Amino acid sequence: MSAHVSNSAEPKVVCVTGAAGQIAYSLLFNIARGDIYGPNQRVILHLLDIAPMMEALQGVVMELQDCSLPLLAGVEATSDPKVAFNNADAAILVGAMPRKEGMERKDLLRANAKIFKEQGDALNTVAKPSVKILVVGNPANTNALITLLHATSLPKENFSALTRLDHNRAIAQVALRVGVSVEKVRNVIIWGNHSSTQYPDVNHGEVEVGGQRKKIKDVIADEAWLHGDFIKTVQSRGGAIIKARKLSSAMSAAKAIVDHMHDWIQGTPEGEFVSMGVHSTGVYGIPAGLIYSFPVTCKNGTYTIVEGLPIDVFSRTKMTETADELVSEREDANQILSA
């Protein structure tokens, strides 16, 4: 059965880098069936990967055609970032090496920093001023910062890093603990870096039990768990998946990418906030200029950091710890890129 699709609106151009990789393999179908822009908006996919992957990428293009999706108005596969980013409304930067068991974060930065410098330069030259950029490739926050610093003609508010996967992981852990389904849990926060220093915080979160909305911390009523195993589980979930699968998370990463872009473009429900890695303006005492994960609401294609939440001593220590890691990653990136 095919849905009725209005042909009147111009198709949105969505660029996905790392398009022959495993996250993209879970992601592209969802974008092409309308999960980001909605059921009445056609999309054109621009797929970027490196030259040696072009044959594999052609296979992905064939599969997208074979999905026979009414919203998919075109697919362009290329190894040239300037072709890929040209005219893009959204650019999802997945293409980067994933961490393997035994690899440290700095090894990853060394392997991936140059990709984001090159892609920042390309975005600077060809991107639409309104392009929405989501960096997924790790270390995602610092790669987003590198991209932003090389795409100086674009507003800083166009750049983001994926921490929605961590946000979804935190919601899932709370839902499992309370014994409710995930849609009953809202307003958890991931502060800081998409790394093991991130701070998953439930102090402002709510869970619906017995038809009533209550504070997560009151319902769980176990500070040792909330400050201990809960935080550890969310912080180390990516590593646990690598250990088990011998591959980095992909299905859940693709779902989180869709959630992030959908909410940024379509808006967050009234009274709800989500976590996005965005440019810090110095709010909550976080050094300005970092790409740091904050609670945000989204409306009319714009995100707004939720300000004024009370921060207790435990939270402050955790928020500073993850900010310190980002400051140190920024120094490492500068060193690597100037070598």
Ligand SMILES: NC(=O)c1ccc[n+]([C@@H]2O[C@H](COP(=O)([O-])OP(=O)(O)OC[C@H]3O[C@@H](n4cnc5c(N)ncnc54)[C@H](O)[C@@H]3O)[C@@H](O)[C@H]2O)c1
């Ligand atoms: N932020 C998050 O929540 C999150 C979650 C999961 C994975 N990740 C990260 O996403 C990245 C991709 O993961 P994956 O599992 O899809 O990896 P993968 O190895 O399966 O795919 C990566 C793809 O990127 C391509 N690539 C490499 N250099 C490129 C370049 N310069 N331009 C375009 N494409 C390029 C590769 O050829 C490959 O096809 C990794 O860095 C991983 O750590 C982030």
Ligand SMILES: O=C(O)CC[C@H](O)C(=O)O
């Ligand atoms: O390299 C890691 O430990 C994390 C990989 C990925 O970003 C994830 O969160 O699943």
